[in-house]
Amino acid sequence: MAGKVFIETFDSSPRGWIGWEGKVGATRVEVRDGAAISRSPWWVDFNHCHPGEGYLHILFALHTSHGQNFPKQMLDVAGPNPYVEGGFPTNLTNAKVTVRIKGEVNLCGAQCLFHAQGNVPRPGRPKNWVNQVLIQQPIRITKDWSEQTLHLVPDQSQWLNLGSRHDRTDMYGKAPIADLLRDVNGDIIFVLFPLDVRPLKPIQGDPYKLRAGHEYEVDRSRLPEGYVMMDEFRIEFP
Numbered sequence: 001m002a003g004k005v006f007i008e009t010f011d012s013s014p015r016g017w018i019g020w021e022g023k024v025g026a027t028r029v030e031v032r033d034g035a036a037i038s039r040s041p042w043w044v045d046f047n048h049c050h051p052g053e054g055y056l057h058i059l060f061a062l063h064t065s066h067g068q069n070f071p072k073q074m075l076d077v078a079g080p081n082p083y084v085e086g087g088f089p090t091n092l093t094n095a096k097v098t099v100r101i102k103g104e105v106n107l108c109g110a111q112c113l114f115h116a117q118g119n120v121p122r123p124g125r126p127k128n129w130v131n132q133v134l135i136q137q138p139i140r141i142t143k144d145w146s147e148q149t150l151h152l153v154p155d156q157s158q159w160l161n162l163g164s165r166h167d168r169t170d171m172y173g174k175a176p177i178a179d180l181l182r183d184v185n186g187d188i189i190f191v192l193f194p195l196d197v198r199p200l201k202p203i204q205g206d207p208y209k210l211r212a213g214h215e216y217e218v219d220r221s222r223l224p225e226g227y228v229m230m231d232e233f234r235i236e237f238p
Contacts, residue, residue, distance in 0.1 A: 006088045008062075008233045010036050016081030018074075020045070020058045022213055026077045029060060035231035036060055040105070044197055044218055047172060048131060050208040052163035054194040056133075059112070059228050061189040064090050089237055092116065093181040098149045098234040099190075103141045105226030110192040111138040112228065114150050117186035120175035128173040130180045133193055135160040141228060154178035166209055190230070196222040 042057035164172035
């Protein structure tokens with residue numbers, strides 16, 4: 001597979017790409033005029049809040065594998081996935097990811113980042129979903145189309161391991177980026193991170209132990225607002 005290239009141009013349908021809404025779950029990405037579109041208001045993903053690294057918005061996500069227990073409802077939402085069906089690698093070590101992207105968004109201090117998720121088992125932990133963002137290579141969101149290339153280097157100083165909130169440590173954990181990149185068997189995701197999540201009104205209890213947006217209303221004036229469009233996504237495998 002060395003030297004192979006995966007290209008998605010969104011010419012006809014989402015082709016496996018999804019977004020996420022908190023109360024709905026996975027949603028099919030909107031595609032219009034050959035571009036995938038993600039619009040606010042975005043769900044506040046609270047799975048990695050303190051003592052993890054923080055909250056995030058999911059813009060676009062693509063599964064890289066369909067295991068034996070992969071949910072049928074996810075397949076129904078995402079539709080055909082040419083990445084999985086084409087047998088493309090889950091080893092993304094030193095791969096180059098290129099996106100053609102534009103948008104108008106008030107980031108409110110967040111950055112648009114590449115996010116890798118994969119199960120990296122550890123002794124005694126068969127489920128250890130590791131989530132890392134390429135914190136040192138943010139993607140610029142401009143009003144005009146731009147093409148930007150990211151290098152998925154196994155250098156931990158380039159990445160941030162998001163960890164887990166207090167009650168999801170059975171699901172989410174940590175592992176070195178080199179181990180994750182060798183088998184990104186979960187998702188390729190584009191996110192907005194970090195978010196300034198605060199309750200809209202005074203609440204009773206610890207906001208990090210409650211689920212933001214579910215058990216209390218968040219102050220959306222502090223969160224990113226706008227839209228992001230992607231009309232080409234490419235991975236070049238070394």
